[in-house]
Amino acid sequence: MSNQILYFHYLYRLHYTFDSVTNICPKMADTPVRFGILGCANIARKMCRAITLSPNSVLYAIASRSLEKASSFVLENGFSPVEVKVYDSYEGVLEDPDVDAVYVPLPTSLHVRWAVLAAEKGKHVLLEKPAAPNLAELDRILEACECSGVQFMDATMWMHHPRTSEMRALLSDAQRFGQLKSIHSCFTYEADHNFLQNNIRVKPDLDSLGALGDIGWYCIQAILWAANYELPETVTAWRDPEFNEAGVILSCGACLHWKDGKVATFYCSFLTNLTMDLSALGTKGNLHIHDFAIPFQENVASYHAGSQFRIPMMSEHAVANDLPQEALMVSEFAGLVKRRNGDGLEPPEMWWPGISRKTQQVLDTVKASIERGFQPVEILS
Amino acid sequence: MSNQILYFHYLYRLHYTFDSVTNICPKMADTPVRFGILGCANIARKMCRAITLSPNSVLYAIASRSLEKASSFVLENGFSPVEVKVYDSYEGVLEDPDVDAVYVPLPTSLHVRWAVLAAEKGKHVLLEKPAAPNLAELDRILEACECSGVQFMDATMWMHHPRTSEMRALLSDAQRFGQLKSIHSCFTYEADHNFLQNNIRVKPDLDSLGALGDIGWYCIQAILWAANYELPETVTAWRDPEFNEAGVILSCGACLHWKDGKVATFYCSFLTNLTMDLSALGTKGNLHIHDFAIPFQENVASYHAGSQFRIPMMSEHAVANDLPQEALMVSEFAGLVKRRNGDGLEPPEMWWPGISRKTQQVLDTVKASIERGFQPVEILS
Numbered sequence: 103m104s105n106q107i108l109y110f111h112y113l114y115r116l117h118y119t120f121d122s123v124t125n126i127c128p129k130m131a132d133t134p135v136r137f138g139i140l141g142c143a144n145i146a147r148k149m150c151r152a153i154t155l156s157p158n159s160v161l162y163a164i165a166s167r168s169l170e171k172a173s174s175f176v177l178e179n180g181f182s183p184v185e186v187k188v189y190d191s192y193e194g195v196l197e198d199p200d201v202d203a204v205y206v207p208l209p210t211s212l213h214v215r216w217a218v219l220a221a222e223k224g225k226h227v228l229l230e231k232p233a234a235p236n237l238a239e240l241d242r243i244l245e246a247c248e249c250s251g252v253q254f255m256d257a258t259m260w261m262h263h264p265r266t267s268e269m270r271a272l273l274s275d276a277q278r279f280g281q282l283k284s285i286h287s288c289f290t291y292e293a294d295h296n297f298l299q300n301n302i303r304v305k306p307d308l309d310s311l312g313a314l315g316d317i318g319w320y321c322i323q324a325i326l327w328a329a330n331y332e333l334p335e336t337v338t339a340w341r342d343p344e345f346n347e348a349g350v351i352l353s354c355g356a357c358l359h360w361k362d363g364k365v366a367t368f369y370c371s372f373l374t375n376l377t378m379d380l381s382a383l384g385t386k387g388n389l390h391i392h393d394f395a396i397p398f399q400e401n402v403a404s405y406h407a408g409s410q411f412r413i414p415m416m417s418e419h420a421v422a423n424d425l426p427q428e429a430l431m432v433s434e435f436a437g438l439v440k441r442r443n444g445d446g447l448e449p450p451e452m453w454w455p456g457i458s459r460k461t462q463q464v465l466d467t468v469k470a471s472i473e474r475g476f477q478p479v480e481i482l483s
Numbered sequence: 484m485s486n487q488i489l490y491f492h493y494l495y496r497l498h499y500t501f502d503s504v505t506n507i508c509p510k511m512a513d514t515p516v517r518f519g520i521l522g523c524a525n526i527a528r529k530m531c532r533a534i535t536l537s538p539n540s541v542l543y544a545i546a547s548r549s550l551e552k553a554s555s556f557v558l559e560n561g562f563s564p565v566e567v568k569v570y571d572s573y574e575g576v577l578e579d580p581d582v583d584a585v586y587v588p589l590p591t592s593l594h595v596r597w598a599v600l601a602a603e604k605g606k607h608v609l610l611e612k613p614a615a616p617n618l619a620e621l622d623r624i625l626e627a628c629e630c631s632g633v634q635f636m637d638a639t640m641w642m643h644h645p646r647t648s649e650m651r652a653l654l655s656d657a658q659r660f661g662q663l664k665s666i667h668s669c670f671t672y673e674a675d676h677n678f679l680q681n682n683i684r685v686k687p688d689l690d691s692l693g694a695l696g697d698i699g700w701y702c703i704q705a706i707l708w709a710a711n712y713e714l715p716e717t718v719t720a721w722r723d724p725e726f727n728e729a730g731v732i733l734s735c736g737a738c739l740h741w742k743d744g745k746v747a748t749f750y751c752s753f754l755t756n757l758t759m760d761l762s763a764l765g766t767k768g769n770l771h772i773h774d775f776a777i778p779f780q781e782n783v784a785s786y787h788a789g790s791q792f793r794i795p796m797m798s799e800h801a802v803a804n805d806l807p808q809e810a811l812m813v814s815e816f817a818g819l820v821k822r823r824n825g826d827g828l829e830p831p832e833m834w835w836p837g838i839s840r841k842t843q844q845v846l847d848t849v850k851a852s853i854e855r856g857f858q859p860v861e862i863l864s
Contacts, residue, residue, distance in 0.1 A: 280756065283671075283734075283752065284669070284671070284736075284750055284752070286667055286750075288667070290665070292766055292767070292791065338721075338722065340719075341719065341738070341740050342740050342744060355748070357721050359721070359722050359723050363734075365723070365736060367736070367750075369667075371664065371665070373766065374665060374764045375764060375767050375768050375769050375790070376789065376791065377762075377769050377789070379762060379771075381669070381758075383669070383671060384755070384756055385673055385756055387756050388757075390760075392787070392797060393796075398796035399796070406773070410673065415780070476719075476859075478722060
C-alpha cells in the first residue's frame with residue numbers, strides 16, 4: 103500500500119470507520135444500556151462501532167431528519183433494521199421508552215435544545231464536544247441532567263484510554279515528576295478546501311467556536327487534566343488568530359497562568375498539518391506525547407517520560423488497550439448509567455460534568471480574551 | 484551503572500568533560516588556527532576539547548586572573564605547559580601575536596569590553612552566548628569586528644550539527660513541509676540551590692539576562708532558524724515570569740507573531756527538569772526534537788518528522804556526526820578565519836554575525852515586553 107493510501111486509511115479509521123461487527127465482545131449477562139443516536143454525523147459511525155464493542159451497551163435507535171438517511175446509515179454500518187430502530191425525528195428517539203441513553207453528535211448550536219430535552223425525557227446524555235457554544239448553555243444542559251437525575255458526559259475519548267491514567271500517575275508522582283511547572287498542547291489539522299467552505303465546524307450558526315471548539319477543546323481539557331483540574335487564574339489569547347470570512351476562528355492560541363507560577367500554552371488550527379502534542383514539565387520529570395487525542399495505533403499508545411534520575415534520553419512507555427478508546431468511553435459512561443439505574447437511588451456521578459464545565463469555562467475565557475483585544479481575562483473559580 | 488550515576492555522567496559530559504586528548508584528529512598540513520581562551524569557565528573545558536578535536540585549530544593560550552588557576556586548568560585538561568601558554572591576564576592573550584582567535588566564555592557583562600579589545604587587537608572572536616546584555620553592546624562588538632576585519636561568531640553549538648542542516652532541508656521542502664505556521668521551543672533545567680545562590684547566571688552584574696540569556700537564547704535562535712531568520716513583527720512576553728531577589732529572570736516565556744500569521748512560543752526556566760524541545764509545524768508536515776540544543780548522544784542525533792502523505796505516526800531520522808557539535812562549530816569558525824587569513828582580501832563572513840544580531844534583537848524585545856507589563860512590542864527590521 104502506498105504511503106498516501108495508508109494515510110487516508112488512517113484518517114478514515116480516525117473519523118469514519120465502522121469495521122465488521124462480527125467480532126464484538128460478548129454482552130454482559132444483565133441488560134446492556136440501550137443507546138439512541140441523534141443524527142447521522144460522520145463521527146456517529148465511529149460511535150456506532152464503539153457502542154457495539156463496549157460490553158455493557160447496545161445500539162438501539164438512530165434518528166435523522168430523513169428516514170431514508172437513517173435507514174441507509176443503519177445498513178451501511180452493518181446492522182439490520184430489525185436490530186436498530188430508525189426515526190425520522192430526534193423526538194422519536196427521545197420518546198422511545200426503551201432508549202436509556204443518547205449520544206448527541208449534532209452541531210454545537212443544537213446541543214442545548216436536544217440535550218436538555220433528552221434529559222427531561224429521562225435519557226442519559228453522552229454529548230459530543232465542544233459541549234456548548236458557551237458556559238451559559240452548558241449550564242442549562244447540566245442543570246437539566248441534574249434535575250432529571252441522568253448521567254452527563256462529554257465525548258472526549260482520550261480521557262478514557264488507559265495511557266491517560268498511567269500518565270496521570272506519573273504526573274502525580276512527587277519523586278518522578280515533582281511539581282508541575284509548564285504545559286504545552288497543540289492540536290492542528292489541515293482542512294481541505296471543501297471543509298473550509300462547507301463543514302459545520304466553520305459555520306457561525308452551527309459551530310460558532312470553529313477550531314477553538316473542535317480541537318481547542320481537546321487542548322484545554324488536556325491542560326486542565328495535567329493541572330489536576332485546577333483552574334488557571336488568567337487566560338490571555340495570542341494575538342492575531344485566523345478567522346474565515348464569517349468570523350469563525352480557524353486558528354488561535356492562548357497562555358494560561360496559575361497563581362503558583364505554573365503556565366500553559368495551547369495552539370489549535372484548521373490550517374496546519376496534523377499535530378496532537380502534549381507536553382507537561384515538572385521540576386523533576388517531564389512527559390511528552392505526539393498523539394494525545396487520537397493514538398496513532400488503535401490497540402496501543404505510548405508516551406515518553408524524562409526524569410532527572412536517568413540519562414535524559416527519554417524513555418518510551420507503551421500502554422496496551424483491549425478496546426479502542428471510544429469503546430472504553432462508552433463502557434465507562436454506560437457503567438455510570440447502569441449504576442444509576444441499578445438501585446434507583448445512586449445520584450449521577452458529577453466528576454465528568456465538572457470536567458466538561460471547567461473546559462467550557464476556560465474555552466469561553468479564551469474567546470473573551472480574543473474579543474477584548476488579547477487582554478488577560480480572569481477566571482473566577 | 485545506576486541511572487543516577489548515568490545521569491550525572493551525562494551532565495558532566497554536557498558541561499565539564501575534557502576526555503583524553505590522545506586520540507585527536509590529525510591536524511591539517513597547513514597551519515591550524517591558534518586559539519586563546521579568556522577565562523577558565525566550566526564551559527571552557529568542553530571548548531578545549533572541541534578546539535583539539537577540530538582538525539583546523541589548536542589551543543595555544545589560556546588566561547585567568549590567577550596564573551595558578553590557568554596552569555591548573557591546562558594540566559587538568561590533559562595539556563602540558565609546553566603546549567599551551569598561560570597568562571594571568573586576558574590582555575596577555577590579546578597581546579600575544581601568535582594568537583589568531585579567541586574564545587570568550589566570560590560573564591555576559593564583560594563581553595563588550597573584551598570582545599571589542601580582542602577585535603581591535605586583530606583577534607577573531609568566538610563569543611559565548613548570550614552575545615551581550617543588549618543589542619547596543621552587541622553592535623559595538625560587531626562594529627569592532629567589522630572595522631578590524633576579524634570574524635565573529637556566537638558559540639551556539641547545535642547550529643553546526645549536521646542534524647540541523649538536514650532539518651533545515653525538511654523545513655524548506657514545499658512538498659514535505661509546506662508553509663511554516665507555528666514553532667514552539669523550550670529549554671529548561673532545574674538549577675540546584677548552590678547554582679541559584681552563586682552562579683554567575685543569576686547575578687545582575689554578571690549575567691543580567693538570567694534564564695532568558697542563558698537558555699532563552701537557544702530557544703529564540705531556534706525559532707529564528709525555523710523561520711529562516713525572518714524577524715517577527717511583534718513579541719509579547721508571557722505574564723508572571725519568575726525572578727530571584729535581585730530581579731534576575733529565573734523563568735519566562737513569550738509569543739512571537741509574524742505578518743503572515745505565523746506564531747511562535749518559547750519557554751525557558753532554571754526551575755524545571757531538563758527539557759530541550761523544538762517543534763515546527765507546517766501546512767504539510769511537522770518536525771519534533773527533544774534534544775535540540777545538546778543531543779542526548781554525542782555521535783548521533785535524531786529528529787521526528789510527520790507528513791501528510793504518510794501514516795502520521797512520525798518517522799525517526801538519525802543523523803550521525805563524526806565530531807561533537809562543538810568541534811564542528813570550532814571547525815567552521817576556524818575555516819572562516821583561515822579563509823580570511825588566506826589571501827588577506829576575503830572580508831569576514833557576515834552570515835553568523837547577522838544571526839547573532841537578530842537573536843539579540845528578539846531577546847531584547849522579550850525583555851522590553853516584560854518591562855512594559857507584557858504588552859506586545861514591535862520589532863523594527
